[in-house]
Amino acid sequence: MEVFKYAGVGDRWRQVEHSHTGDRRHAGSWFVKMALASPCGVLSDEDECGAVFESTAADIGALLRSQRFVSPLPEISVITPAADSQTPTKECGQVLSSLKSDVSRRGSADDGSEKLKVFLRIRPLTEAEKERGEEQGCVNVQSEDSLLLRAPKDSRNMKSAERGVSQSLHKFTFTKIFGPQTPQQEVYDHTIREMVRDVLHGENRLLYTYGVTNSGKTYTIQGAGGEAGLLPRALVSVFLKLSGRLYSAMDLKPVLSQEVRKLDAGEVRAEEMRRDALLKEEESTGGHHSRLRAGLSWDSGISGLSATSHIATQLEDSDGISLETNGLCLSGGEDLEEGVQFSVWVSFYEIYNEFLYDLLDAPPSLQSRKRATLRLSDDKHGNPYVKDLTWIQVQSAEEAWKVLKVGQRNQSFASTHLNHNSSRRLSVCDLAGSERCKTQPNGERMKEANNINTSLLTLGRCISALRHNQNNKSRPPLVVPFRDSKLTRVLQSFFCGHGRSCMVVNINSCASTYDETLQALKFSAIATQLVHGPCSKTRVAYILSLLREEPAHPNDTTLLEEDEEESEEEGDITMFDPEALLKAIDVLKREVLRQRQEKEELEAQVREEVCTEMMEVINRMQDDFSETLESERDLMEKRCENKINNLKSSLKKYYSQELEERDDEIRELTAALKEKEDGNIAPAPVFPPLSDVNGPRRSRRLASTHKRDTDHESVELIQCKAELEQCKAELDLKQTELRLKTLELKRFQENLPLTGITGNLTTTAERKLEEGQRNLKQLRMELQTLGIKLQSGERACCRNTDGEKLRHALSSADSKLAKQDQMLVELHTSLHLVKAELRKKDEMLAQYQRTQPPQPPMAPGSCKKRGCGVAVAYVENQPPEKRAFFRSLFPSRTPSKTPSRQRAEVTTPYTRVLRTRQPSPPSTPIQLRVKY
Ligand SMILES: Nc1ncnc2c1ncn2[C@@H]1O[C@H](COP(=O)(O)OP(=O)(O)OP(=O)(O)O)[C@@H](O)[C@H]1O
Numbered sequence: 066m067e068v069f070k071y072a073g074v075g076d077r078w079r080q081v082e083h084s085h086t087g088d089r090r091h092a093g094s095w096f097v098k099m100a101l102a103s104p105c106g107v108l109s110d111e112d113e114c115g116a117v118f119e120s121t122a123a124d125i126g127a128l129l130r131s132q133r134f135v136s137p138l139p140e141i142s143v144i145t146p147a148a149d150s151q152t153p154t155k156e157c158g159q160v161l162s163s164l165k166s167d168v169s170r171r172g173s174a175d176d177g178s179e180k181l182k183v184f185l186r187i188r189p190l191t192e193a194e195k196e197r198g199e200e201q202g203c204v205n206v207q208s209e210d211s212l213l214l215r216a217p218k219d220s221r222n223m224k225s226a227e228r229g230v231s232q233s234l235h236k237f238t239f240t241k242i243f244g245p246q247t248p249q250q251e252v253y254d255h256t257i258r259e260m261v262r263d264v265l266h267g268e269n270r271l272l273y274t275y276g277v278t279n280s281g282k283t284y285t286i287q288g289a290g291g292e293a294g295l296l297p298r299a300l301v302s303v304f305l306k307l308s309g310r311l312y313s314a315m316d317l318k319p320v321l322s323q324e325v326r327k328l329d330a331g332e333v334r335a336e337e338m339r340r341d342a343l344l345k346e347e348e349s350t351g352g353h354h355s356r357l358r359a360g361l362s363w364d365s366g367i368s369g370l371s372a373t374s375h376i377a378t379q380l381e382d383s384d385g386i387s388l389e390t391n392g393l394c395l396s397g398g399e400d401l402e403e404g405v406q407f408s409v410w411v412s413f414y415e416i417y418n419e420f421l422y423d424l425l426d427a428p429p430s431l432q433s434r435k436r437a438t439l440r441l442s443d444d445k446h447g448n449p450y451v452k453d454l455t456w457i458q459v460q461s462a463e464e465a466w467k468v469l470k471v472g473q474r475n476q477s478f479a480s481t482h483l484n485h486n487s488s489r490r491l492s493v494c495d496l497a498g499s500e501r502c503k504t505q506p507n508g509e510r511m512k513e514a515n516n517i518n519t520s521l522l523t524l525g526r527c528i529s530a531l532r533h534n535q536n537n538k539s540r541p542p543l544v545v546p547f548r549d550s551k552l553t554r555v556l557q558s559f560f561c562g563h564g565r566s567c568m569v570v571n572i573n574s575c576a577s578t579y580d581e582t583l584q585a586l587k588f589s590a591i592a593t594q595l596v597h598g599p600c601s602k603t604r605v606a607y608i609l610s611l612l613r614e615e616p617a618h619p620n621d622t623t624l625l626e627e628d629e630e631e632s633e634e635e636g637d638i639t640m641f642d643p644e645a646l647l648k649a650i651d652v653l654k655r656e657v658l659r660q661r662q663e664k665e666e667l668e669a670q671v672r673e674e675v676c677t678e679m680m681e682v683i684n685r686m687q688d689d690f691s692e693t694l695e696s697e698r699d700l701m702e703k704r705c706e707n708k709i710n711n712l713k714s715s716l717k718k719y720y721s722q723e724l725e726e727r728d729d730e731i732r733e734l735t736a737a738l739k740e741k742e743d744g745n746i747a748p749a750p751v752f753p754p755l756s757d758v759n760g761p762r763r764s765r766r767l768a769s770t771h772k773r774d775t776d777h778e779s780v781e782l783i784q785c786k787a788e789l790e791q792c793k794a795e796l797d798l799k800q801t802e803l804r805l806k807t808l809e810l811k812r813f814q815e816n817l818p819l820t821g822i823t824g825n826l827t828t829t830a831e832r833k834l835e836e837g838q839r840n841l842k843q844l845r846m847e848l849q850t851l852g853i854k855l856q857s858g859e860r861a862c863c864r865n866t867d868g869e870k871l872r873h874a875l876s877s878a879d880s881k882l883a884k885q886d887q888m889l890v891e892l893h894t895s896l897h898l899v900k901a902e903l904r905k906k907d908e909m910l911a912q913y914q915r916t917q918p919p920q921p922p923m924a925p926g927s928c929k930k931r932g933c934g935v936a937v938a939y940v941e942n943q944p945p946e947k948r949a950f951f952r953s954l955f956p957s958r959t960p961s962k963t964p965s966r967q968r969a970e971v972t973t974p975y976t977r978v979l980r981t982r983q984p985s986p987p988s989t990p991i992q993l994r995v996k997y
Pocket of ligand 1 (some may be wrong): 187188189245276277278279280281282283284285289571
């Protein structure tokens with residue numbers, strides 16, 4: 066049996082208060098645990114199956130949710146707006162009736178799991194509280210399991226309800242509600258009585274109280290004013306039940322979480338000394354107040370006497386707790402396992418500011434030595450236990466109570482472990498009241514209050530997480546934050562299938578603490594939704610179940626038959642002979658293999674499912690990605706097209722504007738130039754007025770800039786014009802010269818036969834051609850120079866002169882020159898051919914002259930005729946275009962000349978050529994400023 070007190074601020078505060086009034090009482094959190102041990106010292110089959118008191122309440126939250134009332138926390142305890150605003154009573158009645166039916170329906174699940182029991186106890190108001198006007202009807206019991214809270218007018222809840230943030234009416238449903246006048250015995254009967262029985266049958270049970278400070282938690286657990294609470298009643302009940310079954314030796318001690326160790330003689334002696342010292346201490350200090358009064362008989366466990374139906378045992382202590390044992394007799398020990406004895410050990414510890422203190426190992430002087438703290442450890446199964454905790458074996462309820470009193474005197478509260486061979490446990494936890502931090506007078510109290518609230522909050526979070534995991538089994542489970550506080554770690558095993566728990570919610574009906582009470586009830590409403598997990602089977606029970614499930618192995622038949630009589634809970638491993646155990650081992654091995662195979666298959670299946678799902682996800686992602694890519698591409702294309710179009714239109718606009726401007730400029734400049742030329746005066750150029758907003762921008766700009774250079778540019782323009790004229794004249798001259806030369810060449814060709822001396826003629830013609838070529842070359846160079854000058858002149862004139870026209874003229878002159886050049890080359894080639902022909906003819910002539918007798922000299926006419934014939938023949942031998950070429954070379958002016966004159970000229974062709982080679986007029990350097 067284990068009892069601990071979760072110390073709170075309220076305890077200390079009330080201790081001070083009570084010391085003034087002389088009514089010193091304790092409040093806080095108690096945790097009682099029981100363990101049973103068999104005398105053989107071997108673990109029984111139930112050593113892993115603890116006994117826990119669990120609180121269970123009606124599932125109001127789930128019910129409200131099922132009726133689609135609101136969500137999260139409010140849905141648990143807050144009445145819906147509709148119910149609140151319209152006809153509260155009627156609505157509430159409907160809610161209640163549905164809640165009731167649901168509660169009764171859901172009290173125990175089909176799968177054997179049981180809902181957490183949550184009881185509510187309302188303490189009566191004191192006279193002082195009534196005088197203060199605390200009774201405002203805010204707590205209304207509507208039936209034995211439903212409660213209606215009405216927010217008093219000064220409460221925060223009412224204020225927020227007035228703002229429309231929350232509701233002012235709240236309805237809760239519990240497993241059972243104990244009103245202010247409910248006696249302790251009735252509370253005991255409905256709460257812990259069954260639990261004590263379960264503990265003695267090998268279960269773990271936990272009972273804990275929860276509520277605001279000064280709500281009656283300690284009163285419920287411990288009792289006061291002669292009314293024994295649940296704990297002393299449970300103690301008496303246990304010992305009544307175990308009468309005649311107590312194991313008097315002290316050599317079996319609880320260790321770790323649920324184990325039992327056999328002590329040697331020395332250790333037993335030490336344990337005895339410790340217990341004697343504690344009991345002596347209790348007797349020397351307050352023991353005279355704590356006495357046991359037995360009417361007929363009281364089975365202390367030592368005498369081995371059984372309790373009878375006439376027991377009238379009374380336990381009184383300094384708090385005036387008086388315990389009538391009449392209603393505590395469970396039913397005798399017949400239903401307990403035959404031949405099993407029980408050893409009861411108690412321990413008592415306190416959790417204070419997140420530290421654990423052993424209250425049965427108090428320092429000699431509380432003032433002189435700091436109390437040692439205890440550590441929480443886990444056993445190999447992961448169950449937490451308080452390491453190095455003091456355990457005291459007790460043989461009676463009186464001894465147990467004395468031990469608890471010693472612990473209480475060690476300032477706070479404690480826990481008592483009753484150890485049995487099988488380590489079944491009953492735990493009673495008296496939690497500290499939830500505190501309002503702002504009411505705490507100093508820093509130390511504030512720290513305590515914070516720690517208490519943190520622990521209770523963690524408890525709430527654990528319960529919430531457990532509820533979530535139970536309600537959402539398909540989803541990944543939430544981590545239950547048991548390790549976030551010492552309190553929840555201690556309680557952990559009771560929430561994890563190693564037992565059951567029961568919660569008693571204590572409230573008072575004071576209006577001043579209404580808001581805190583509401584919070585406590587909301588918290589309890591979460592707890593009501595918890596379902597106990599199936600109890601974990603004991604090792605032996607598990608083995609037995611396996612053996613029963615093995616019909617395929619005939620060898621196990623004997624074992625199965627043997628076990629048929631035994632229940633799982635009652636199975637004891639020592640009952641089997643070695644042969645049966647070996648068989649069991651074989652069965653277990655097969656079971657291990659089977660489970661391993663099952664798990665492997667499951668893993669493979671899970672992997673396959675995961676792979677399929679992943680592939681689906683990947684495919685979906687791929688499709689999505691392709692779609693996105695496609696749309697992105699379209700978008701980009703559209704954007705690019707738009708950009709290009711924009712660019713095009715802006716370029717078009719820009720260049721058209723630019724062209725317009727230039728045209729305007731040219732027009733303006735031309736007009737200005739013309740004006741200058743006409744007037745030969747240099748007035749200011751006529752630009753459009755600056756004020757003319759319709760005029761081109763560039764013109765306005767130019768007007769402003771050109772105004773400054775007007776005179777200078779006028780001079781330049783005149784010069785430029787003169788130079789251009791000169792260039793034109795020069796070009797004409799050159800062209801004339803070229804024409805003359807061409808003509809001379811023609812004449813020369815025509816006169817060739819007349820010379821009679823072909824060798825000299827060709828040589829002369831060749832020389833003349835070369836000379837003509839040189840002249841043309843020089844002419845071209847001069848023209849090029851002229852063009853360059855013209856270009857620079859145009860540039861200098863800022864494109865405002867007739868440079869364009871000049872350039873065109875020059876380029877056409879260039880092309881003409883190039884054509885003439887080409888013609889000369891062709892002429893040169895023709896001359897070479899003529900020369901070759903003439904040489905041939907000369908040779909033939911010479912040969913003919915050698916063979917023929919000498920003839921009289923030929924008349925000039927005949928000579929001319931022959932020469933003409935040669936010339937014609939030559940022309941006829943040329944390709945058709947060449948004939949055209951020659952026609953162009955010999956212009957039609959020649960026929961106008963008389964043959965005699967031609968002849969006269971032709972007779973001196975060389976001199977004519979020389980005459981035409983007049984030195985070309987020196988090309989004076991021209992300063993042109995042409996701007997392109
Ligand atoms: N059902 C009841 N009948 C009569 N008196 C009661 C009852 N419940 C509580 N009281 C009295 O109310 C006072 C406060 O109760 P108690 O000390 O148990 O509160 P608590 O919840 O334990 O406070 P804390 O959280 O501070 O420990 C005590 O004087 C107690 O005797």
